[in-house]
Amino acid sequence: MAPAPRRELLHKDHFAFVFGSVKTQNYLDPVSKGPGSHTIRTLAWNPTGQLIATGSADRTLRIWNPDRPHVRYSTELRGHTAGIEKALFNPVRDAELASCSADGTVRFWDDDTLIPVSVQFPSSPTTHPDGVNALNLPSSTPGATTYTALDPHPQTVQTNATTFSWCMPTPERPEQHVFVTTGEGKVKIMSYPSFDIMHTLNAHTSACLSIALAPTGRYLAVGGSDALISLWDTTDWICRRTLSSENGGAIRGVSWSFDGRFIVGACDEIGCGGNGLEIFHAESGDSIYTIPTAGVNAGVSAVAWHPSRYWLAYSTTTDGPGSSSAGGLKIVGAAGGGL
Structure with a gap:
């Protein structure tokens, strides 16, 4: 698949006008196994932005085509026996997907077929998150499908989220960075x-949940249970704004x-x-636009920007006690094809 062309950069003063004029596309999966069970917990675009994956509490892992919102054009990947926590x-590699579940496994998918490798952790990452586990992914050699679990590194406090730096290792600097x-x-x-710990940021006054x-x-960017997002300059590791x-x-x-x-x-x-x-402008910290979300009691369970367009995918939780359906996947900008 060829990647979508990158758009002209949008100035923050024009953002509200542009986003206020585009439509939101809804992608409804009719399957529901009880109140709140189908809440989407994770969203992930593929590198070209031509596919998006959703993982739900009812163990549904689904691949959508943003241009074809009906569920019959999506692909459900079956194999997990508990809720999907991360995809x-x-x-x-456009068609290769990894998914992490409360069933204690990480599964790898390729071309809608489960690769015959399922890495079993000693306990579910959602119930026992007091350690750092990692996978040694295969090389780029065609046909390589061997995944090796690295040794766990127990931590003294709960680990909530991790992300990697995206710089490639070099002979001079053979190791990457991982942020925990x-x-x-x-x-x-x-x-x-x-x-090995290189540096520690005293980021929030309470738990850091996302990064x-x-x-x-x-x-x-670090999200905390104190309702703040802190932005840290990677050149000197100083918090520039919240x-x-x-x-x-x-x-x-x-x-x-x-x-960015x-x-x-x-x-x-x-x-x-x-x-x-x-939506915030990172450099100034200004709140520049608010996307209306249906349901006064709803929460936003997951968000993900498109890799090359000003499209924003998100999902809401149930609208309140007794509601039998979640908000499903929504993509701002996909309906008109612009941005």
Whole structure:
């Protein structure tokens, strides 16, 4: 698949006008196994932005074509026996996807077929997150399908989220960096795969829950249970600013636009989505636009910017007690094909 062409960069003063004029496309999966069970917990675009994966609490892992919103054009991947906690496409292979589940396994999928490898962790990452586990992914050799689990590195406090630097190892610098958020409000910067601690950021006054590196590499965004997103300059590891939504609530997911200019956070607590989904300009910290979200009691369970367009995918939680369906996948901008 050829990647979508990158658009002209959007100025923050024009953002509200542009986003206010585009439509939101809904992608409804009719399958539901009880109130809240089908809430989408994770969203992931493939490298070209021509596919998007959704993982739900009812163990449904589905691949969507953004141009064809009906569920019959999607592909359901079966194999997990519990809720999907995280899904992620291989950044250099369009059709390869990894998924992590509360059943204690990470599964790898390729061309809609399960690769015959399922890495079994000693316990579920969602119930026992007090360690750092990692996978040694296969080389780029055609046909390579061997995945090796690295040794776990137990931590003294709960680990909530991790992300890698995207710079490639070199002979002079053979290790990468991995960023780890903790339940005590810190972010550990570790070398990978040795997991030696290089630096520690005192990021928040309460638990750090989510983390994302800007595509430009300029900022590291950290979401906390204190309802703040902190932006850390990667050149000197100083916090340049914090972002706060009017809706409050713990920030369980953060996502950057492809140009690193705009950032959005996800809060799945009831009421967080009542006033809409706020988008911030990273450099100024200004709240520049709020996407209306249906349901005054809804929360936003997941967000993900498109890798090369100003399209924003998100999902809401149930609209309140007794509701039998979640908000499903929504993509702002996909309906018109612009941006």
